[in-house]
């Protein structure tokens with residue numbers, strides 16, 4: 001695609017009528033099918049309904065220690081996964097957070113109206129503080145302030161959020177309202193966009209914790225870059241139970257997670273999955289699930305690999321995206337600086 005075909009500015013013409021949707025993904029590990037089902041798959045759907053800004057939260061990722069070369073590689077990979085999954089860079093703005101310095105600048109201003117007590121009460125901070133006790137840095141505490149800056153810079157109307165991010169979005173809304181009432185209306189107060197049917201994909205090894213890209217056990221997740229053999233192997237080894245009874249109930253959390261996975265990929269309800277497989281043994285169900293996952297993920301992986309062969313194209317997509325994003329971000333930040341009295 002040549003540069004002119006890509007979105008040259010944002011928002012424009014009839015696009016300006018549409019609501020702005022915003023979401024970022026952290027390049028804190030290789031993306032899992034949890035990231036695909038919980039975020040990227042929805043990006044594809046949203047691109048025709050909203051003015052979408054999607055990106056790579058690399059500034060957020062450094063709240064946990066990263067290896068520089070891996071962080072660099074994964075940042076571009078996230079863009080490639082989003083495009084390979086079907087998001088069109090001519091329709092949605094795709095960018096890397098650190099390439100738009102306004103994020104860090106607005107975060108500093110918002111820090112000045114953020115309450116330390118409120119930040120310390122955030123569930124994710126308490127969890128991460130425990131998990132990373134050896135690296136309890138200030139950015140872990142102020143993470144929600146940067147997230148608020150991300151969202152508010154673009155006057156976002158909607159932010160797709162999972163249950164674990166609801167508290168942070170509430171914090172963003174508080175900051176927007178506080179700033180608007182202290183100075184004058186400046187920020188759009190964003191609404192959460194929650195999908196009633198959204199499923200939290202759980203670890204294949206411990207179905208009581210979320211499937212996470214930073215899990216140290218590589219059998220706990222399926223990566224978007226896993227080949228068919230790896231996908232089949234991981235699903236075959238996924239934790240189930242010894243009840244040998246195919247049903248959907250919390251007492252059989254491992255099986256429940258696999259049923260949710262099947263339902264998410266087949267776009268049906270868990271009950272429909274149970275109806276279809278109630279006579280099956282777990283091994284046959286796992287084979288059918290693996291076929292389904294491979295059928296969706298393998299074409300994405302193939303497109304991803306071919307995109308990664310041409311890094312220049314990806315760099316251009318993120319460069320153009322950053323320019324388009326920056327135009328909007330600059331406008332908001334200039335207003336903020338003027339109101340606060342910053343020269």
Ligand code: AQP
Nearest residue numbers: 025026028034035038039162200201210211212213214
């Ligand atoms: N297991 C999951 N099920 C459903 N949705 C998920 N998401 C992540 N894991 C699951 C969704 O993916 C989007 C991007 O997430 P993120 O990378 O910004 O942060 P995260 O939620 O912290 O993802 P991870 O994989 O758990 O990363 P680490 O291990 O680095 O903390 C979000 O929309 C999220 O809901």
